[in-house]
Amino acid sequence: xxxxxxxxxxxxxxxxxxxxxxxxxxxxxxxxxxxxxxxxxxxxxxxxxxxxxxxxxxxxxxxxxxxxxxxxxxxxxxxxxxxxxxxxxxxxxxxxxxxxxxxxxxxxxxxxxxxxxxxxxxxxxxxxxxxxxxxxxxxxxxxxxxxxxxxxxxxxxxxxxxxxxxxxxxxxxxxxxxxxxxxxxxxxxxxxxxxxxxxxxxxxxxxxxxxxxxxxxxxxxxxxxxxxxxxxxxxxxxxxxxxxxxxxxxxxxxxxxxxxxxxxxxxxxxxxxxxxxxxxxxxxxxxxxxxxxxxxxxxxxxxxxxxxxxxxxxxxxxxxxx
Amino acid sequence: xxxxxxxxxxxxxxxxxxxxxxxxxxxxxxxxxxxxxxxxxxxxxxxxxxxxxxxxxxxxxxxxxxxxxxxxxxxxxxxxxxxxxxxxxxxxxxxxxxxxxxxxxxxxxxxxxxxxxxxxxxxxxxxxxxxxxxxxxxxxxxxxxxxxxxxxxxxxxxxxxxxxxxxxxxxxxxxxxxxxxxxxxxxxxxxxxxxxxxxxxxxxxxxxxxxxxxxxxxxxxxxxxxxxxxxxxxxxxxxxxxxxxxxxxxxxxxxxxxxxxxxxxxxxxxxxxxxxxxxxxxxxxxxxxxxx
Numbered sequence: 001x002x003x004x005x006x007x008x009x010x011x012x013x014x015x016x017x018x019x020x021x022x023x024x025x026x027x028x029x030x031x032x033x034x035x036x037x038x039x040x041x042x043x044x045x046x047x048x049x050x051x052x053x054x055x056x057x058x059x060x061x062x063x064x065x066x067x068x069x070x071x072x073x074x075x076x077x078x079x080x081x082x083x084x085x086x087x088x089x090x091x092x093x094x095x096x097x098x099x100x101x102x103x104x105x106x107x108x109x110x111x112x113x114x115x116x117x118x119x120x121x122x123x124x125x126x127x128x129x130x131x132x133x134x135x136x137x138x139x140x141x142x143x144x145x146x147x148x149x150x151x152x153x154x155x156x157x158x159x160x161x162x163x164x165x166x167x168x169x170x171x172x173x174x175x176x177x178x179x180x181x182x183x184x185x186x187x188x189x190x191x192x193x194x195x196x197x198x199x200x201x202x203x204x205x206x207x208x209x210x211x212x213x214x215x216x217x218x219x220x221x222x223x224x225x226x227x228x229x230x231x232x233x234x235x236x237x238x239x240x241x242x243x244x245x246x247x248x249x250x251x252x253x254x255x256x257x258x259x260x261x262x263x264x265x266x267x268x269x270x271x272x273x274x275x276x277x278x279x280x281x282x283x284x285x286x287x288x289x290x291x292x293x294x295x296x297x298x299x300x301x302x303x304x305x306x307x308x309x310x311x312x313x314x315x316x317x318x319x320x321x322x
Numbered sequence: 323x324x325x326x327x328x329x330x331x332x333x334x335x336x337x338x339x340x341x342x343x344x345x346x347x348x349x350x351x352x353x354x355x356x357x358x359x360x361x362x363x364x365x366x367x368x369x370x371x372x373x374x375x376x377x378x379x380x381x382x383x384x385x386x387x388x389x390x391x392x393x394x395x396x397x398x399x400x401x402x403x404x405x406x407x408x409x410x411x412x413x414x415x416x417x418x419x420x421x422x423x424x425x426x427x428x429x430x431x432x433x434x435x436x437x438x439x440x441x442x443x444x445x446x447x448x449x450x451x452x453x454x455x456x457x458x459x460x461x462x463x464x465x466x467x468x469x470x471x472x473x474x475x476x477x478x479x480x481x482x483x484x485x486x487x488x489x490x491x492x493x494x495x496x497x498x499x500x501x502x503x504x505x506x507x508x509x510x511x512x513x514x515x516x517x518x519x520x521x522x523x524x525x526x527x528x529x530x531x532x533x534x535x536x537x538x539x540x541x542x543x544x545x546x547x548x549x550x551x552x553x554x555x556x557x558x559x560x561x562x563x564x565x566x567x568x569x570x571x572x573x574x575x576x577x578x579x580x581x582x583x584x585x586x587x588x589x590x591x592x593x594x595x596x597x598x599x600x601x602x603x604x605x606x607x608x609x610x611x612x613x614x
Binding site: 184185187188189190191192194202203319 | 444
């Protein structure tokens with residue numbers, strides 16, 4: 001390059017750009033920064049794997065079939081499991097999803113298409129605030145609202161607390177996903193004379209379904225790991241066994257709704273709750289079971305996450321006709 | 323009817339109206355009279371809130387012809403087009419004045435049924451927008467909406483629509499596959515088939531080929547020539563060669579002034595006349611590329 005024309009560049013700048021030392025220094029800085037960012041990325045990943053490996057090492061040795069199929073035994077008796085907690089977690093998760101999914105999707109649909117109305121703004125702001133509310137406060141709220149009213153702890157109260165925790169995740173993810181559906185798709189349906197609700201049910205929501213299901217599963221993954229709200233609501237129940245409740249119900253000739261009712265109106269246990277209770281006890285066998293419960297919970301949440309991501313990818317590919 | 327395209331026939335059809343306008347085109351917007359009008363705008367104005375987007379449009383669109391709406395960006399071409407199937411209803415705070423008459427019925431008055439209007443006036447959009455469903459379900463979407471559920475009837479409708487859209491041969495073996503796997507041009511023809519499946523009277527096309535390559539564009543244009551035997555077609559296009567190639571009539575729109583930015587109809591007439599012998603200076607400037 002001729003230097004004579006670049007009179008507006010100060011000599012020092014020009015020299016810096018053209019000199020080899022300047023180039024070396026920049027190359028060196030670049031390498032340093034790249035290394036630093038890579039190291040911190042590794043550090044973040046390392047913590048994740050550390051947790052997983054540690055829990056696997058601690059928990060795997062105490063994991064056996066009994067752990068999954070038996071109720072807790074009294075202290076001093078060997079064996080026993082956490083069947084009550086596993087069943088409780090499943091019941092709580094199913095109920096919470098029932099309560100949170102439909103309202104969440106409907107609210108998200110409204111917000112996605114009415115983002116600037118007063119209600120739309122309020123809902124978006126509200127969900128942001130709600131997702132930041134400490135979960136124990138939600139537990140306390142459900143205690144005051146349901147447990148005090150009912151007079152006892154119950155799976156119902158616990159699942160409503162979890163539903164409130166899931167709701168922001170579902171609303172925000174679903175809203176984002178509906179917004180990603182091309183506007184022209186909705187117009188295409190409306191232009192054929194389709195009413196709005198039909199367009200939502202058969203075009204907009206199916207087109208966003210992968211994202212919506214991701215949001216729901218992530219919400220479930222989050223809620224199923226919660227402990228604090230359950231302390232006030234589900235409480236825990238060492239004798240909870242769905243099989244027994246159903247048998248007893250059938251023996252007494254109760255209807256299906258009565259049986260379902262007695263399943264959801266009892267206090268229940270959940271894995272995080274059991275983990276928390278057992279880990280504070282001074283007995284080694286309880287602590288060991290607590291590690292095993294931690295492992296089961298971790299596997300449940302991780303596999304839910306990983307399964308979701310794989311499934312979404314597969315569906316996306318199929319949708320693109322691959 | 324669509325397999326053997328006869329080019330001389332279309333030439334004739336394009337040339338035929340040439341003799342009519344010269345006699346009547348002394349006033350700026352004298353409507354061409356070819357049979358009865360399919361669509362008639364009567365002093366139609368359109369407002370987005372306080373902004374008057376279309377001002378006092380009067381326009382008579384003949385049946386079984388292709389009418390092109392051209393004009394610079396932002397002059398209200400799409401708004402005019404979307405008025406015909408009431409797609410503008412989706413925008414909040416809009417207001418209209420005047421009338422749009424479709425086959426003798428006012429379609430923007432309080433008595434008009436939006437769903438019925440949209441069934442009778444199909445629309446094809448700028449970018450192909452097939453639903454993320456199978457090819458079959460895309461075409462069957464409209465008929466199902468109107469309550470046709472038995473298999474044989476649907477099969478027949480899907481077959482006919484795809485035949486008419488000149489897509490059948492390409493997709494007959496993969497009707498159950500996702501429509502998203504088709505090429506852009508095939509997707510656009512699928513969207514045309516989807517519109518045809520509800521047996522509309524009018525097809526609106528909003529720059530239907532702007533997202534397509536030249537070969538796919540040509541196919542769409544050929545298709546339009548066969549479709550106009552059964553349908554009235556109105557196309558908005560930025561591409562003046564396309565307007566000249568495909569349309570029988572051309573409407574030229576512009577904004578009235580940079581301050582108000584209201585879209586007005588400047589000149590309307592047979593395409594050959596608009597492109598060879600425009601009556602209006604602005605039309606001439608536009609089509610010769612002096613602005614826009």
